[in-house]
Amino acid sequence: MSDPTELGVAALVAAYAAGRLDPVPVTDAYLARIARDDGTLRSYITVAAQTARAAALASRGRWLEHRPLGLLDGIPIALKDNIDVAGMSCTAGTAAFRDRAPDADAPVVEILKRQGTVLLGKLNMHEGALGATTDNPVYGRCMNPLRAGYTPGGSSGGSGAAVAARLCAAALGTDTLGSVRVPAAYCGVFGFKPTNGAIRSDGVVPLSVTFDTVGPLARSVADIELVAHALLEPPARNRAAQRELTSAPALADLRFGVPLQLGEVDMEPAVRSAFARFLDALRAAGAAVIPLDLSPWHPSMTRRAGLLISEAEGHLYYAEQLGPGLPGLSASFAAMLRYPAQARAARIVAAYALAEDVRNACMRAFSVVDALALPTAPQMSFPHEIAAPENQADCTALANFARGPAISLPFAADPLPIGVQPLAAPGGDHRLLSIAAAADRLLAPGHF
Amino acid sequence: MSDPTELGVAALVAAYAAGRLDPVPVTDAYLARIARDDGTLRSYITVAAQTARAAALASRGRWLEHRPLGLLDGIPIALKDNIDVAGMSCTAGTAAFRDRAPDADAPVVEILKRQGTVLLGKLNMHEGALGATTDNPVYGRCMNPLRAGYTPGGSSGGSGAAVAARLCAAALGTDTLGSVRVPAAYCGVFGFKPTNGAIRSDGVVPLSVTFDTVGPLARSVADIELVAHALLEPPARNRAAQRELTSAPALADLRFGVPLQLGEVDMEPAVRSAFARFLDALRAAGAAVIPLDLSPWHPSMTRRAGLLISEAEGHLYYAEQLGPGLPGLSASFAAMLRYPAQARAARIVAAYALAEDVRNACMRAFSVVDALALPTAPQMSFPHEIAAPENQADCTALANFARGPAISLPFAADPLPIGVQPLAAPGGDHRLLSIAAAADRLLAPGHF
Structure with a gap:
C-alpha cells in the first residue's frame, strides 16, 4: 500500500467509503x-497518540458497518493550540498557559x-496568536517544510507546516489579521478565513473578539470545503435558502475587483508578478478584472x-486571566499587549471607526463585483534569522475588517510559493468556496 | 376633495397612478x-417650500405623461436635519452647524x-443625535402631536412628530441606539432601522460610524416598505437571488425569540402588558414564541x-470639525462627548468587545428563530418637564449591536401608544419587512 499520508481529506473519505483504507x-x-x-x-506542541488511536479504532467500526458519523469520520485532523479540547493541554503558545487544561471542548471541536x-x-503557533513567524520561545521554532x-x-504556523509536511490531513487555525x-x-497550502461568526470561535483563547475567526488549512479547495462545510453554522432561518444558491459559477460570469491600493504595498517582485499572472489567467478565462478604489482602505x-x-x-483578556503584571508572557508579547494602554483613547476609537469605514467601502465594492482579489502576503517565506517584515498582514487584514470570507490559494513563484486570495461579502462563504474552486483550476498547472 | 395629507405613501402612489391626485x-x-x-x-427646522413646489410641478408633468421616475415620484418626504441636501442648511440640531450648508447630496438624497x-x-432632532427627547435648545422643543x-x-423626534401630525407622507431619520x-x-407611527450599511449613511453628520444607520418613519408597514425598498442597497452580487426569497411568510410558520433579559428592564406596566398582548396574538396566530437567553446581552x-x-x-468627529474646544455645542452635549476621553482606554475597548459578543449571541439566536421580539421603549412618551429616564434605549440598542434590521410597530396602550419591535439577522431586511407586515395585521385592531 502506498503511503496514506499522501491522501487529502477528500481522497481519504472516498477510500474509507470504498473500503480501500481503514x-x-x-x-x-x-x-x-x-x-x-x-x-x-x-509543528506540534502536543501529540495525542493514544486518544487518536482510540478514535481511529471506533471510526473503523463505523466504516465497516457503513455507518460513519459524517464525512470527517476517521479523518486525522490537528488543531492550533489555542482551540480548547477537553482534557488536552491548550497553551495558546505561551508559557503562562503551559498547564492550562480546559475541561470542555470548543464548539468547533x-x-x-x-x-x-x-x-x-495540538499545533504550534506564534505566542498568543500575535505575530506571524511562529518562532515560539517556549514550544520551539517552527520550520517551513x-x-x-x-x-x-503565523500565527497558525504549526497548522501550515503540519499540513504541508503531511503531518495531518487538515488543520484548524485561527485568523485575526491573516493568521x-x-x-x-x-x-504552499490552502487556508480559509470564514465570515466573522460563521464558524464559532468561542472556546478558543481569544486575541481579538472583534477580528478572531477559526478556519481550516488543507491541501486542496475540496479538502477545505469538506472541513468548512462541516463547521459553518447553519444560516439564519430567514436566509435558509441561501445555501441552495451556491451552484458552481463559471469564471466567465464572474467579476473580480482589484484594489488600486495594492500599489501602496511594498511587495516582493516575485509576488507582484505571480499575482499579475493570476489576474491574466482570470481574464483569459473570461472573468472581468476590475480595478477599484477601496478608500479609505490603505x-x-x-x-x-x-x-x-x-x-x-488581547490585553483585556490576558490582564483578566493573569493579572496586570502579565506573568508568564514573553517580554515582547507583554509589551505589545501593553502598548495600547499607553495610547490615547481617541486613537483606539479612531481605529475602530476606520474598521467600520473600510467595511462599508468593501460592501459597496461587493455590490459591483463577486469577489476581491489580492495577493495573500507581500512576500514569500523568509529565514527565521532575519527580522520579520512589518507588512506581512497588509493584504490579509482587509478581510478581517470587511468581516467576510477569504481563502488563500497557493501559486508557484520563485523560489517559494505565494498565495492569491479571493475575498467575498460577509455571509458568502459557500459561494466563495465555489469561486475558489473555479479559480484554483486555473492555478493548478502552477501549483507549487 | 378630502384632505390629501391623510393619505400615506402607498395611497398617494395609487392616487397619482390613477390620475386621481396631482x-x-x-x-x-x-x-x-x-x-x-x-x-x-x-418638528421642522427648515421648510423648503419653494424647491418642494418646483419638484411637485416637475413630478406632475411626469405623472401626466405616465412616466414617473419611480414609486416615490411626487411623494412629499422630509429629512432629519443631519442628512445632507445640497444647498439646504444642515444643522445636526446644533448651533455649531447653524450655517452649515453642504454642497452635495447624501447618497440617500x-x-x-x-x-x-x-x-x-429638514426636521428637528436632539442636538447631535445624542439624546432622546428632542428638546432642542436652539431649534425649539419639539412636541408629541x-x-x-x-x-x-428622539433623536429623530422631528421625524416622528411630523409623520404622526401628517406634516409629511414619510420621513427619514437616523438610528444609532434607537433614534x-x-x-x-x-x-404611534412605524420606524425602520436597516442592517448597518444596507442603506448608505455617508453624507450624514455622524454620531457613531459603528452604529449609525438611516431609516424611514411612516404611517404603515407598506409605506415603510416603499421607502425602504427604494433606499436599500442592492445585495452583494454573490447573494443576488436573496431578494427573490422574501415571499410573504405565514405567521404560523414563524418562530419569535423573546430574550429572558427583558426581565431586567425597568418597564412601565402598560408597556409590559401591551407587549404581553402582542406575544399572545402571535401565539394565537400559530407562531412559536420562544424564551431565549441572549447572554452576554444585558x-x-x-x-x-x-x-x-x-x-x-462622536467626539472624534466634532473635535475634528470644530477643534478641541467644541465651540457652538451646548454644554451638556459637549460634556457627553468629552466623557470617554476621561475614561480609561480599556473601558472603551471592553465596550467594543461587548458589542461583538452580543452580536455573536444574536447570530446564534437567529439560527433558531426567524426574529427576536422586544418592546421598543420601556415607557410611553412623557412630559418634557420631567427628566428623561436613562433606559429609553434599553430595548432598541440591541439591534444596533446585532447590526441587523428592526422595525417598531405602534400598538395601543393606555394612555399613549407603545412600540413592539421585531428584529432579524443582518441582511434580512426585506424578509423582516414581510414579517412585520404579517405581525402588523394582528396589531391592526389595536392600532393607536
Whole structure:
C-alpha cells in the first residue's frame, strides 16, 4: 500500500467509503510521520497518540458497518493550540498557559468529535496568536517544510507546516489579521478565513473578539470545503435558502475587483508578478478584472489599526486571566499587549471607526463585483534569522475588517510559493468556496 | 376633495397612478398644514417650500405623461436635519452647524431625487443625535402631536412628530441606539432601522460610524416598505437571488425569540402588558414564541456601552470639525462627548468587545428563530418637564449591536401608544419587512 499520508481529506473519505483504507493504519501512518519528521519541524506542541488511536479504532467500526458519523469520520485532523479540547493541554503558545487544561471542548471541536474525526494533537503557533513567524520561545521554532531554517508564517504556523509536511490531513487555525492565510501562503497550502461568526470561535483563547475567526488549512479547495462545510453554522432561518444558491459559477460570469491600493504595498517582485499572472489567467478565462478604489482602505494604516485593536482586546483578556503584571508572557508579547494602554483613547476609537469605514467601502465594492482579489502576503517565506517584515498582514487584514470570507490559494513563484486570495461579502462563504474552486483550476498547472 | 395629507405613501402612489391626485395640490396641502400646525409642534427646522413646489410641478408633468421616475415620484418626504441636501442648511440640531450648508447630496438624497421625491424640508432632532427627547435648545422643543407638552422621543423626534401630525407622507431619520424607533413608538407611527450599511449613511453628520444607520418613519408597514425598498442597497452580487426569497411568510410558520433579559428592564406596566398582548396574538396566530437567553446581552450594560462608543466616536468627529474646544455645542452635549476621553482606554475597548459578543449571541439566536421580539421603549412618551429616564434605549440598542434590521410597530396602550419591535439577522431586511407586515395585521385592531 502506498503511503496514506499522501491522501487529502477528500481522497481519504472516498477510500474509507470504498473500503480501500481503514482509519487505524492511516492514523498510525500519520503518527509515525510525526515521530519521524516533527523533531525538526516543531509543528506540534502536543501529540495525542493514544486518544487518536482510540478514535481511529471506533471510526473503523463505523466504516465497516457503513455507518460513519459524517464525512470527517476517521479523518486525522490537528488543531492550533489555542482551540480548547477537553482534557488536552491548550497553551495558546505561551508559557503562562503551559498547564492550562480546559475541561470542555470548543464548539468547533464538539462538531469534529460528533463527526468522528481523529484528533492528532495540538499545533504550534506564534505566542498568543500575535505575530506571524511562529518562532515560539517556549514550544520551539517552527520550520517551513519547504525550506530548512525558513518560517512557516503565523500565527497558525504549526497548522501550515503540519499540513504541508503531511503531518495531518487538515488543520484548524485561527485568523485575526491573516493568521490562517499567511502560513497557508508561505507553506504552499490552502487556508480559509470564514465570515466573522460563521464558524464559532468561542472556546478558543481569544486575541481579538472583534477580528478572531477559526478556519481550516488543507491541501486542496475540496479538502477545505469538506472541513468548512462541516463547521459553518447553519444560516439564519430567514436566509435558509441561501445555501441552495451556491451552484458552481463559471469564471466567465464572474467579476473580480482589484484594489488600486495594492500599489501602496511594498511587495516582493516575485509576488507582484505571480499575482499579475493570476489576474491574466482570470481574464483569459473570461472573468472581468476590475480595478477599484477601496478608500479609505490603505494597507499599512489598516493593518496598524487592526494590530492596535488586537493588542487592546488581547490585553483585556490576558490582564483578566493573569493579572496586570502579565506573568508568564514573553517580554515582547507583554509589551505589545501593553502598548495600547499607553495610547490615547481617541486613537483606539479612531481605529475602530476606520474598521467600520473600510467595511462599508468593501460592501459597496461587493455590490459591483463577486469577489476581491489580492495577493495573500507581500512576500514569500523568509529565514527565521532575519527580522520579520512589518507588512506581512497588509493584504490579509482587509478581510478581517470587511468581516467576510477569504481563502488563500497557493501559486508557484520563485523560489517559494505565494498565495492569491479571493475575498467575498460577509455571509458568502459557500459561494466563495465555489469561486475558489473555479479559480484554483486555473492555478493548478502552477501549483507549487 | 378630502384632505390629501391623510393619505400615506402607498395611497398617494395609487392616487397619482390613477390620475386621481396631482403632486402639486398634495404638496401645497402639506405646506399649508406645516404652516398651520408646526408653530406649536416645532418638528421642522427648515421648510423648503419653494424647491418642494418646483419638484411637485416637475413630478406632475411626469405623472401626466405616465412616466414617473419611480414609486416615490411626487411623494412629499422630509429629512432629519443631519442628512445632507445640497444647498439646504444642515444643522445636526446644533448651533455649531447653524450655517452649515453642504454642497452635495447624501447618497440617500440622491436616490430620492432620482425618484422625483418632493423634499419638504429638514426636521428637528436632539442636538447631535445624542439624546432622546428632542428638546432642542436652539431649534425649539419639539412636541408629541398626541399630547401637548410631551416629548416625541428622539433623536429623530422631528421625524416622528411630523409623520404622526401628517406634516409629511414619510420621513427619514437616523438610528444609532434607537433614534428612529423610539420616536416611532412614542408618536404611534412605524420606524425602520436597516442592517448597518444596507442603506448608505455617508453624507450624514455622524454620531457613531459603528452604529449609525438611516431609516424611514411612516404611517404603515407598506409605506415603510416603499421607502425602504427604494433606499436599500442592492445585495452583494454573490447573494443576488436573496431578494427573490422574501415571499410573504405565514405567521404560523414563524418562530419569535423573546430574550429572558427583558426581565431586567425597568418597564412601565402598560408597556409590559401591551407587549404581553402582542406575544399572545402571535401565539394565537400559530407562531412559536420562544424564551431565549441572549447572554452576554444585558439591556442597561449594553446601552451604556453603546453610549460610550457613540460619545467617543462622536467626539472624534466634532473635535475634528470644530477643534478641541467644541465651540457652538451646548454644554451638556459637549460634556457627553468629552466623557470617554476621561475614561480609561480599556473601558472603551471592553465596550467594543461587548458589542461583538452580543452580536455573536444574536447570530446564534437567529439560527433558531426567524426574529427576536422586544418592546421598543420601556415607557410611553412623557412630559418634557420631567427628566428623561436613562433606559429609553434599553430595548432598541440591541439591534444596533446585532447590526441587523428592526422595525417598531405602534400598538395601543393606555394612555399613549407603545412600540413592539421585531428584529432579524443582518441582511434580512426585506424578509423582516414581510414579517412585520404579517405581525402588523394582528396589531391592526389595536392600532393607536
